[in-house]
Structure formats: structure tokens, C-alpha cells
Amino acid sequence: MEPSNSTAISNHSNTRGGNREPLASKIRPKTLDEFVGQEHLTAKGKPLRVAIEKKELFSFILWGPPGSGKTTLARIYANAVGADFYELSAVDSGKEDIKKVVGSRQLRLGGKPKILFVDEIHRFNKAQQDFLLPFVERGDITLIGATTENPSFEIISPLLSRARVFVLNEHNEKEMGQILKRTKLKIQKDARDWLVQMASGDARQAITTLETAQALYGAITLDTLKEAIQSKHLRYDKKGEEHYNTISAFIKSMRASQPDAALYYLARMVDAGEDPKFIARRMVVFASEDVGLAVPTALVVANAVFEAVHKIGYPEATINLAHGVAYLAQCKKDRRSYDAVFEALDDVKKFGNLPIPMKVRNAPTKLMKDLKYGKGYEMYDKESYLPEKLKKKKYLK
DSSP: OBBBBBGGGHHHHHHHHHHHHOOOHHHHOOOOOOOSHHHHHHHSHHHHHHHHHHHHOOOOEEEETTTTTTTHHHHHHHTTTTTTEEETTTOOOOOHHHHHTTTHHHHHHHHHHHEEETTTTGGSHHHHHHHHHHHHHTTTTTEEEESSSSSOOOOOOOHTTTSSEEEEOOOOHHHHHHHHTTTTTTBBHHHHHHHHHHHHHHHHHHHHHHHHHHHHSSSHHHHHHHHHHHHOOOOTTTSSHHHHHHHHHHHHHHHHTOOOHHHHHHHHHHHHHHHHHHHHHHHHIIIIIIIIGGGGHHHHHHHHOOOOOOOHOOTTTTHHHHHHHHHHHHHHHOOHHHHHHHHHOOOOHOSSSSOOOOOGGOSHHHHHHHTTTTOOOTTOOSSSSOOOGGOOOOOOO
């Protein structure tokens, strides 16, 4: 099927397999003045508004959480600059779909700027991104990519260098309230407050939940919303930004001796289905890196936790993880061994293989003994065995 262009955008959303147009599509803003949120990009004097006002055409990546307005902003921009708009999803598109867009008669003869919007562009593999690159380089298309993942990790450097990156934020509670008002649906206050909290800034999820509750039950109350959504799934991609943010918060909480915070971030990872062995491996590293010499047996405990989760698995392994986290978080901390070895590594990189003192060299042959390898060595010697250039160096402070 030929990808949609800007002349058919209105029809593109009106039918989906014969179904009525979703509410989120019906109330989608058509201009920046209607758009709610992302003031750092859309307010007066901010980059996207300036680009639209000047009709400046350039490739860019919209990086932000689900429901933050990435697709809407792409469509507003394309319409404002008078471009044909072609939309692909990286989930179910590939090289052939890109060829259809680039090679289409409308693109070759239409005379308008051509914008290719790739939703979830991080799902394109390296080969697919490499294939897209020359079309962007030659200006055959202007690329707008939308991603929930850090572009630095997911998009190849040559493509990333040819596009600006705009970071979108979760909608705050005030913005979510404004967006829900656009639905013109009657919502009880406690239901509205709960929905705003539950959606975590995801406007599309909030609108879809409202629409479902209205369709199923005829009224939007706290109970009908809860029935409509059934369960809340935390946003957590094991290869994405949220994964790294959560494990970082987990480690830093243990480092700060905050067991409550550490257990909370542990719970988020467990709830999201994070591999328990991954969590336990980080705890083994932490036991040496942060607890270190203060409580040498912490490494024994961390290894025991790793063995336990390896043998037991979820759900019971959650208890083993919690035991280890609570213990490590409350241990005294001593990073001297960690700091020492990396300071030594810096000297190795700086000075290379400095000559090892003769007295501590191995002397397995007569020749080596004749060359004074090992001569003068005494057990428990007080003289430094460091290379001459580093004799006065102290790593373990």
C-alpha cells in the first residue's frame, strides 16, 4: 500500500479497517497555537515555532516519551511549511517502503518539499538506516524521526549528524488537564485526577482510556476508568533510556545508603520484568566498587544473592534481591580500592610499560640470575616495588 502523503492526511486517520476515527485523532491539534505543552520548542522565539514561521526546512528527530506529541508536531510542521507528508512506522516498514516513497511520481513531479516521517525510527536496524541516509544527504527527502529511545544509542552517527534533535518532555498535570478538556467529555474530578496520575504524562493513553470508558459504560467515573484500563503497565524498555535511568537510580540509592529508595527502584525493575540476574550482577559489582574494604563480606552476600536468583528465579527471587539490596544499602562504604585501581590504570596509559624493578622480576634461568633478576628481594620488604618513576606514588589512600 502506498504510504500516506499530506494531501490525504485527513482521510488517513478517518478509517482504520472500517472503524470510526479514534478520539485522539479527532481532537489532534492542527496548529502550534492549538498544541498543548513543549513550550521550550513551541513558544514564541523557540526553535520549532521559529522554523515554522520562517518555513525553514530541515531534518530533525523528536525524542520523547509516548503521548508527548511527536506525531502531532511532525504533522503541524509539514503542513505549515507546505510539504507533502509521508508517514511510515519503523515497526512494519523497511527498504521497499522507503523506495516507494522516494520513487513515487508525486515526489518526483509534485514540486513540493517532501517530508518522510518515520515513527519509532529506533526500530530501523543499521542497514535500514544506512539505506535511508543518501536520500537525506541528497535532499530527496526531509526526514522527521520520532523515537522514545535515546538517539545517541539507537540512530547511526551519519544520520544523526544530519538531523537536529528536539527533546520532548512528559506532559505535566496542568497540560494533561488542558488536553482532557479538549475531549469535551464529562469526567468526575476524582476520575480526572486519577487518570492524570495514571497516564504519567501520556496524553494518548489518557484520551484512549476516556474513550474506552465512555464506550463501554456510558459514564466516566473512577470505577469505569479502572475497569477500562484493567492494569497499569509501567513504561520500561530493557534496551532503552528508562532502563538506564532506573538502574542508575538504583545504584545511586544504595551508594547513598538509602535502602527505601533502593528498594523502590528494585520494585520498579521487578515489576517491569527485568532479568533478576542482571540486577544481581550489578549488586556484585556494587559490593566491591562501593562497599569494598569497609565490609569485605558484602561481596560474599552479593554473590550469594546472584546464586540464589540463578537457581530460584521469579517470583521468589524478589525476596533474595530485596535481602541483598537492604544489606548493601546499609553497609558502610569505602571506594578506595575502586579509586586506586583506576588511578593506577591512568598511570599505565600515561607512562606505558615502565621497567619493573630488578628485585621483583622472575628469575627462572641462570642467565636471568646472572643479570641480577630477583637479586635483593626480601619477603616483607619495606622498599616500594613500584617502577622507579612511580616510587612515591600512593594509590590506596
